[in-house]
Amino acid sequence: MRFVLFALILLGLNAPADAQPAWASGEPIVEARLVSELSQAEPGRTFHIGLHQVMPEGWHTYWRNPGDNGLPVEIDWTAPAGVSIGGIVWPAPIELPLTDEIMDYGYKGEVTLPMPVTIDPGFAGDSVTLIADATWLVCEDICIPEERTLELTVPVGEAAERDEAGYWTIRAALDAEPMLADDLDAQMGLTSGHVVLDLGGGDLVRDAVEWRNLRFFPYEAGLIRHAGPQEVQRDGERVLLVMEPGYAADDKLQSARGGVLSYDVNVGGRWQRHAVAVSPEPASRTPAVAVANTGGADAGSLPPSLPWLFVLAFGGGLILNLMPCVFPILSIKVLKFVQVAHSDAGQVRQQGLFFLAGVLASFVGLAALLVGLREFGLPVGWGFQLQVPVVVAVLALLLFAIGLNLLGAFEFGTRLMGLGSGLTEKPGWRGAFFTGVLAVVVAAPCVGPLAAGALGLALTQPTPVVLAVAAALGLGLAAPFVLFSFFPAMLRVLPRPGEWMVVFRQALAFPMFASVIWLLWVLSIQSGPTGVLLAGIAMVALGLAVWANRGNGAVWKSVAFVALAVSVASTVWVARIPEAAAQQTASGSERFEPWSQARVEELRAEGRAVFVDVTAAWCVTCQVNKLRVLHTEDIQAAFDRFDVAQLRADWTNRDETIAALIAEHGQAGVPLYLLYPAGGGPAQVLPTVLTKSDLEQALDRASRRNG
Incomplete structure (x- = not known):
């Protein structure tokens, strides 16, 4: 349903504690209706209707290009x-700055969006009923998606008749079209x-015309x-x-360069806003641009804080090695290192590099997918893959298969078990590469210390920065193994291969099965x-397939094939279970109410401090914090x-809405702990790893009504 695309962001930019939002009671924020310029239409003639919106003071909706946030009317x-x-005729927008780094484009107060309607000459009806299923995003300090079904009936007769009120409303909107x-x-070109938008002619070079505020x-x-400076410079007559x-x-400069040029003109001592549409050609000359005066950085330059961002991401990757959901998988790679460490150090180095390649490819791929989904307006966060039940089911089956293999239930190389677990266990570069891939898939949702802040900040940056920070996170995860594989002196501390390896290999199956239970x-x-x-x-069907595959003959192979098909079909069928069937039991404590922004307000x-636990069942750090801190007496x-x-707020x-809450506070995933003080003011973001003493002190400070 397209409505999902509109539930983007809760921007929560320091909303006052005593605010009573209009949306809290579920009442519509935008007054919306359809208007027509004709009270009677004529077959064979085109006329205009319009979506007329009235917004409360401080609220706004969006233009065709909403800027850094938001969505246009659909x-x-x-x-x-x-x-x-026909399509919407968009009046010229205004700038809607939210912060120094966020600029939106849209409308405030009142706007009419006209659309042409054409009735065929042979139309035989006596009226036309038009039904609009309209969706839009309306924002103030927060953003609320709204969906409305609107209806307009226009009589049809031999001659058109004007609707005076509707005509002038729509005419004003059409006149506002640039x-x-x-x-x-x-x-236009890059210089x-x-x-650089290079302009000549028109009002901008007429001596008698005084203008300002060119945008x-x-x-x-x-x-x-969008939020960057736009500086006017002169180059001769241009x-x-x-x-x-x-x-x-x-x-974009290769194709899409069009836009609206807005400026104020002094007419008889009064400044009037003008807007024209421009469709620039590719630059045919190199203008003299004073770059130093623009206040902006050259393309590709990084803000001063980004090196520290990479350090945080690298440290967060190191910590992921200690996560209980990741450690069993990495132990498999240690076992492989032991097998070859004393015989072929070069092979160990090769495996270390391919493990690094698998980790980097997976982290960067996940980041690219996340950025791509956000470009389409989907409010996803880091670790989003485990919010898809069928992905969780596939991972459980994969780890179950790896556990069976570690116990010796089957060996790879058979036609049956060319599954993902086989990829991680294969010798050489393939096993190393896919161990890295699997480690990332399981590790990514465990946003621990350092990584949470780094990812949250990165997701506010351009795409190359997001990908670079994801790569730094991967470097941190893979660093111990790469270091281990490239220094032979460290390899000598490993015990020589022997019977202990068989026991160790089998013991690793049980952490795998524990991960399956989780x-x-x-x-x-x-x-x-x-x-x-x-x-x-x-899982039972997979076990049957493994057992039957040991037998000889076509019957056994057929049983194995059918069992494997049942295993795959049963796993895939999880995707067909409606989300409404989910039982939200991850809260774990009756003391916690379900979160909503209205409940916070x-x-x-009432003058109370509010603690918000943003969590998910698949987040290991969240569960550890609950057991060690939050749920203790x-x-x-x-x-x-x-x-x-x-x-x-359960994000399982x-x-x-919860994704927007996470993004609002500069985070990329869970856990996220917010503490709203009783005396008013913004929420405090607590550390991702909680301690009893720190939390108790924070609760004490937050409860003081004088702030």
Whole structure:
């Protein structure tokens, strides 16, 4: 359903504690209706209707290019046969700065979005009923998706008749549409690392015209940095608008350069806003640009904080090696190192490099997928792959297969078991590479200390920075093994191969089975008992396939093939279980209420401090914090003593609102702990690894009403 795309962001930029949001009661924020310029339409004639929106003070909706955040209005029409409706005619937008780094484009107060309607000459009906399924995002300090079904009936007769109110409303919107200026020559290109809009002619060079506040609104995202400065410079008789490049400036300049040029003109002592559409040609000359005066960095330069971001990401990757969900998988690689360490150090180095390649490819691939989904408006966060129940089921089956292999139930090389577990156990580069891949898939949701902040900051940067930070995280995860493989002196401390390796190999099966139990518990929360039943059937069928494959003859092979097919089908069937069947039992404590922003506001209005635990069943760090800190008697007593309310936002299944809450506070995933003080003010973000003493002190400070 397209409505999901609109549940983007809770921007929560320091909202006052006593605010009573209009959306808390579920009432619509935007007043919306359809208007027509005709009270009676005529067959064979085109006329305009419009979506008229009225927004409360401080709220806004979005233009066709919403800027750094948001989504434009979208409408699905239902119309009679013989009636066609054209696209939205967009009035010129205004700038909507949210922070120094975030700029949106849209409308405030009131806006009408016209659309042409054409009735075929042979239309025989006496009226036209148009039904609009419209969706939009309306934002203030927060963003609320709204969906409305609107209906408009226009009589049809021999002659058109004007609807005076509707006509002038729509005419004003059509007049606000920026039109191409015939006398304006526009070119655009990259000069000295900046996007330069090179303009000649029109009002901008007429001596009698006084103008100011020249701004360019591109039709597509990625061409310029929306929140960046736009500096006006002169090059002879031409005007240059110098802008910082966006993340896709090189690609966009090859095709999509159009946009709206807005400026103020002094008419009789009063400044009036003008807007024209421009469609610049590729730059045919290199203008003289004073880059130093733009205040922007050259394309490709990094903000000063980014080196520290990479250090944080690298440290976060190192810590991932200690996560209980990752350690058993990495132990397999240690076992392989032991097998060859004393006979072929060169092979160990080769395996270390391929393990690194698998880790880097997986981390960068996950980051690229996350960025791509966000470009389509989906509010996903780091670790999103384990929010898909079928992925959890596949991982559980894969780790179960690896456990069987470690116990010696089967050996690889058979036609049956060319599965993912075989890839991790294969000798040479393939085994090393796919061990790295599997380690990342399991490790990625465990956003531990350092990594959470690094990923959260990275996701506010251009795509190359996001990918670079993901690569730094991968370097941290792989660093111990690469270091281990490249220094022979370290290899000599390993014991020589022997009988102990068989025992060690078999012992590693049990951490694998423990990981399987954890994944099944996650699946039980996401898909309920049915999901666990299907996963159990898949594992039993896989065990049968392994056992039958040992037999000789066509009958045994057929049994193995059928069992394997049942295992695969049962796993895939998990995807068909509705999310509504999920049983949200991950809270683990009756003391925690379900989170909602409205509930936070209610509790703060009562003068109470509020603690919010943003968690997920698949997050190992979250579960450790609950066992060691949050659910202990002394910490629960501290919550009571300081009268701090406890809310829990469970992100085990996909939830766009919780994803937006995470992004709002500069994080990439869970755990996230927020503590709203009783005296008002923004939430404090607590460390991802909690300690009893630190949490109790934070609760004490937050409970003081004087802040």
